[in-house]
Amino acid sequence: xxxxxxxxxxxxxxxxxxxxxxxxxxxxxxxxxxxxxxxxxxxxxxxxxxxxxxxxxxxxxxxxxxxxxxxxxxxxxxxxxxxxxxxxxxxxxxxxxxxxxxxxxxxxxxxxxxxxxxxxxxxxxxxxxxxxxxxxxxxxxxxxxxxxxxxxxxxxxxxxxxxxxxxxxxxxxxxxxxxxxxxxxxxxxxxxxxxxxxxxxxxxxxxxxxxxxxxxxxxxxxxxxxxxxxxxxxxxxxxxxxxxxxxxxxxxxxxxxxxxxxxxxxxxxxxxxxxxxxxxxxxxxxxxxxxxxxxxxxxxxxxxxxxxxxxxxxxxxxxxxx
Amino acid sequence: xxxxxxxxxxxxxxxxxxxxxxxxxxxxxxxxxxxxxxxxxxxxxxxxxxxxxxxxxxxxxxxxxxxxxxxxxxxxxxxxxxxxxxxxxxxxxxxxxxxxxxxxxxxxxxxxxxxxxxxxxxxxxxxxxxxxxxxxxxxxxxxxxxxxxxxxxxxxxxxxxxxxxxxxxxxxxxxxxxxxxxxxxxxxxxxxxxxxxxxxxxxxxxxxxxxxxxxxxxxxxxxxxxxxxxxxxxxxxxxxxxxxxxxxxxxxxxxxxxxxxxxxxxxxxxxxxxxxxxxxxxxxxxxxxxxxxxxxxxxxxxxxxxxxxxxxxxxxxxxxxxxxxxxxxxxx
Numbered sequence: 001x002x003x004x005x006x007x008x009x010x011x012x013x014x015x016x017x018x019x020x021x022x023x024x025x026x027x028x029x030x031x032x033x034x035x036x037x038x039x040x041x042x043x044x045x046x047x048x049x050x051x052x053x054x055x056x057x058x059x060x061x062x063x064x065x066x067x068x069x070x071x072x073x074x075x076x077x078x079x080x081x082x083x084x085x086x087x088x089x090x091x092x093x094x095x096x097x098x099x100x101x102x103x104x105x106x107x108x109x110x111x112x113x114x115x116x117x118x119x120x121x122x123x124x125x126x127x128x129x130x131x132x133x134x135x136x137x138x139x140x141x142x143x144x145x146x147x148x149x150x151x152x153x154x155x156x157x158x159x160x161x162x163x164x165x166x167x168x169x170x171x172x173x174x175x176x177x178x179x180x181x182x183x184x185x186x187x188x189x190x191x192x193x194x195x196x197x198x199x200x201x202x203x204x205x206x207x208x209x210x211x212x213x214x215x216x217x218x219x220x221x222x223x224x225x226x227x228x229x230x231x232x233x234x235x236x237x238x239x240x241x242x243x244x245x246x247x248x249x250x251x252x253x254x255x256x257x258x259x260x261x262x263x264x265x266x267x268x269x270x271x272x273x274x275x276x277x278x279x280x281x282x283x284x285x286x287x288x289x290x291x292x293x294x295x296x297x298x299x300x301x302x303x304x305x306x307x308x309x310x311x312x313x314x315x316x317x318x319x320x321x322x
Numbered sequence: 323x324x325x326x327x328x329x330x331x332x333x334x335x336x337x338x339x340x341x342x343x344x345x346x347x348x349x350x351x352x353x354x355x356x357x358x359x360x361x362x363x364x365x366x367x368x369x370x371x372x373x374x375x376x377x378x379x380x381x382x383x384x385x386x387x388x389x390x391x392x393x394x395x396x397x398x399x400x401x402x403x404x405x406x407x408x409x410x411x412x413x414x415x416x417x418x419x420x421x422x423x424x425x426x427x428x429x430x431x432x433x434x435x436x437x438x439x440x441x442x443x444x445x446x447x448x449x450x451x452x453x454x455x456x457x458x459x460x461x462x463x464x465x466x467x468x469x470x471x472x473x474x475x476x477x478x479x480x481x482x483x484x485x486x487x488x489x490x491x492x493x494x495x496x497x498x499x500x501x502x503x504x505x506x507x508x509x510x511x512x513x514x515x516x517x518x519x520x521x522x523x524x525x526x527x528x529x530x531x532x533x534x535x536x537x538x539x540x541x542x543x544x545x546x547x548x549x550x551x552x553x554x555x556x557x558x559x560x561x562x563x564x565x566x567x568x569x570x571x572x573x574x575x576x577x578x579x580x581x582x583x584x585x586x587x588x589x590x591x592x593x594x595x596x597x598x599x600x601x602x603x604x605x606x607x608x609x610x611x612x613x614x615x616x617x618x619x620x621x622x623x624x625x626x627x628x629x630x631x632x633x634x635x636x637x638x639x640x641x642x643x644x645x646x647x648x649x650x651x652x653x654x
Contacts, residue, residue: 149601179376180375180540180584181583255546268517
């Protein structure tokens with residue numbers, strides 16, 4: 001992905017909700033895109049699937065296996081989706097037709113991309129359900145979506161997404177709606193699928209805890225831009241951007257330490273700037289930044305190398321180092 | 323009215339809430355227990371954390387305590403007084419002492435009323451302030467939750483999620499309650515904003531000597547805000563004790579699993595994961611014996627046949643397990 005911009009209409013003008021995002025995704029890798037609501041992470045994921053909302057304008061470059069996708073027709077996108085790249089999201093219920101069985105829908109997904117007989121498609125569908133950990137795949141085929149528990153519904157959604165063996169899976173908040181003990185199971189399943197199928201995973205999440213244990217690399221987004229890119233180990237060992245540092249500090253951690261000291265959370269003051277009133281020509285995090293200094297209010301930082309990572313912050317501007 | 327000086331601020335005893343199963347499947351009159359014999363005390367100035375997953379009955383318990391719903395059985399005592407026996411004007415008057423903050427201020431606030439009107443409503447309903455005084459009280463309540471006075475003229479839709487939750491807190495605090503139920507108060511907020519709201523709740527608690535029943539699915543949050551924690555599973559409390567003791571050494575295997583599922587970004591502090599199979603069962607068809615046994619890594623035949631009762635431990639906890647402490651979450 002190169003210089004991806006997604007502009008959305010707001011109050012009669014176009015605003016770049018995703019503003020110049022670059023990243024590479026290697027086969028079999030897990031890349032997490034992290035940020036709070038409104039940072040542009042979900043829009044980014046939708047653009048990657050050719051599913052940007054009506055009225056949005058996507059520019060820049062998205063290439064999968066050397067093929068440029070920006071500017072593709074709806075028909076071309078449809079072929080790419082499912083075959084090369086598939087999506088699962090937070091609410092599996094909305095992905096299924098409530099009046100058709102889980103099996104019928106997976107069979108249909110298989111046949112949408114492969115010319116196979118119904119019986120063969122059925123065999124593949126059962127195999128997918130087994131792969132995602134359905135206790136009794138053959139019986140699972142006959143179930144209606146609403147009869148499944150939250151965790152099984154998400155597994156069925158995964159089975160459907162994997163129906164045509166995509167190379168890339170985009171998982172947008174895949175466990176946010178699940179209970180903690182069930183979310184842990186689904187994340188472990190994603191890890192297993194990555195290893196087993198050499199599946200490439202783009203994990204979109206607000207949850208740094210998930211990222212820590214399930215991603216190789218991380219992109220942190222703020223106000224439509226990448227503010228830090230790092231290997232997961234580096235991000236948690238030595239976060240570079242002040243926003244990443246603040247986000248990590250505000251995360252509630254288990255504490256056996258009691259009383260008043262433990263009750264204070266390191267909150268980030270202020271709020272995320274809304275789309276219509278993002279600061280221009282300055283660092284968009286500057287108004288909330290504890291490490292802000294002179295250049296932050298007069299100039300826009302770019303991405304600078306910071307140790308093994310890169311960060312959009314003047315703290316790492318080599319011109320300012322001396 | 324006799325009042326024991328040592329009585330807890332609020333006591334729940336054997337609280338039970340049964341709902342009717344949808345008719346047809348099991349016939350008329352079939353019911354299931356969403357909350358099943360729950361007892362706890364909350365002292366003055368104390369925060370009790372109520373943790374559990376969906377279907378655990380934690381939110382229903384909160385709603386029973388503030389009497390948004392009436393329990394099927396059991397008792398609630400507030401300041402030693404039989405809280406469930408109150409009715410009519412007496413109940414209306416006493417409601418000022420017990421308030422609730424919900425998860426989603428988008429739905430708990432009225433979209434057609436200004437924020438000022440919503441904060442002033444409990445004050446005028448209770449006859450606590452009028453006219454100019456009312457306006458001033460609203461201004462100072464908004465200031466107390468960190469909002470500027472001009473928020474009073476705005477509608478909920480014009481505010482951010484964090485600001486809306488602050489308005490909901492200001493509304494709950496308007497009548498100067500002694501006890502506030504916080505039902506997932508930060509679950510719909512971004513982490514950086516959630517931290518601000520949690521800090522606000524802690525400040526208000528210290529300043530006003532409030533007691534909270536803090537309901538959450540997030541054990542990490544609860545471990546930081548609560549003095550004591552009660553863990554619920556399928557309508558019952560399975561473990562209860564000081565937050566420090568529970569985090570350091572959980573006794574119930576479900577608590578141990580929840581602790582191990584809590585995300586930890588620091589590899590040095592990460593605990594080995596205790597993998598549970600399956601999902602929480604439906605309260606409408608609870609397993610036999612110990613409700614946790616189908617998912618429990620250390621379950622024995624006895625667990626299938628017999629329901630363990632909550633029993634006190636030497637270190638002042640209560641736990642409902644035949645083999646407490648056997649499943650250790652591993653040292654962090």
